[in-house]
Amino acid sequence: MQVVYDLTLQKEMSAMEKKVVHKPEGCSKHLLAIRDTMELLSGKWKIQIIGTLLLTEKVRFMDLMRAVDGIGAKMLSKELQELEINQLITRTVCDTKPITVEYEITEYGKTLKSVIFEMEAWGVKHRERLFQSVN
C-alpha cells in the first residue's frame, strides 16, 4: 500500500518515469513499418482477396466477386487497385470478347504469407483461450 500525498513529488516522479515510458526516435520507425502493414491488410476485404489469390493462380474479376462472399463491385475494384499499386498483384486484360481481366498474386505478394500465417496461428489460440475462460 503506497500512498502519495505530495502532488509536487508525484509530478516529479511522473516526469522521471516518462524517460522510462519513453518514446525513443527509433520507435516511430518501427511503428511506421507496422502501420504500413496494418493499413495494407486492414478493411473488410483485403485479406479475403489475397487469400483467394494465394490459393488460385489466375482469377477473373467476376469470379473474385463470386469467391469473396458479399463484396460489391465498387469495393472489389478499389481494393484490387490498391493491391496492384503495392505490387502485390498483377492485372492483365485479356483479348477476349467480352474482355476479361485476370488478377494474379505476385511473387512479392506471396511474401505476405508469413505475416498472415502468424496472425492466423495467434487467432486460433486466442479463440481457444477465450472459449476456455468462459467455461
Add this chain to the structure above:
Amino acid sequence: MQVVYDLTLQKEMSAMEKKVVHKPEGCSKHLLAIRDTMELLSGKWKIQIIGTLLLTEKVRFMDLMRAVDGIGAKMLSKELQELEINQLITRTVCDTKPITVEYEITEYGKTLKSVIFEMEAWGVKHRERLFQSVN
C-alpha cells in the same frame, strides 16, 4: 491470344473454374482466426498502446496518454478496456491520492510479439521496395 466468342461456353467455363476458385469450408475457420487478430490490433491506437506496454513494465493512465502521441482520454480508455477484456493487459487501481491506475501487459499479451514482429519485418521490407521502385 485466346478469343472466346461463345457466351454460353464462357459461362460454363466460369462455372467449372468456380470449383477451383472455391471457398472450402475449412477456409472460413482460418479467415475467422485472421479476422480476430486483425480486429484486435486494428484501429489507430492499439498497436502503439501494446508497444508501449511491451517496453515498460507498469504504466499509469496519464503516462500512457503522454506516451501515445495524440491520443485522447476517450480513445485510450476505450482501447484499454478492449485489451483488458481480451486478457492482454491487466488494470490495477492503486491506493494513492489521487488514485492512480496501473496497466501492465500480461504474459499472454506478450505472445503478440511474434505477430507484431512479423508485421514490422514485412513493413520495413515493403517500405524499402516502394522507395526503390520510385527511384
Add this chain to the structure above:
DNA sequence: GCTATTGATTTCCTTTTGGAAACCAGTTTC
C-alpha cells in the same frame, strides 16, 4: 474558495468506411 491532480465518461461533431443501385461501353445471343 480556487485551482490542479488523478482516471475516467458523456456529448456533440467530423471524417472515414462501406454498401446498394444506377449507369456505361463494347459485344454476343436470341
Add this chain to the structure above:
DNA sequence: GAAACTGGTTTCCAAAAGGAAATCAATAGC
C-alpha cells in the same frame, strides 16, 4: 432491337470510427 455478359465508375446514403471539450468525483496545495 432486347437482354445478357464483361469490368468497371458514379452517386447517394448509412454506419462506424475518432476527436475536442465539458463534466465528474475525490483530494491536495495555495
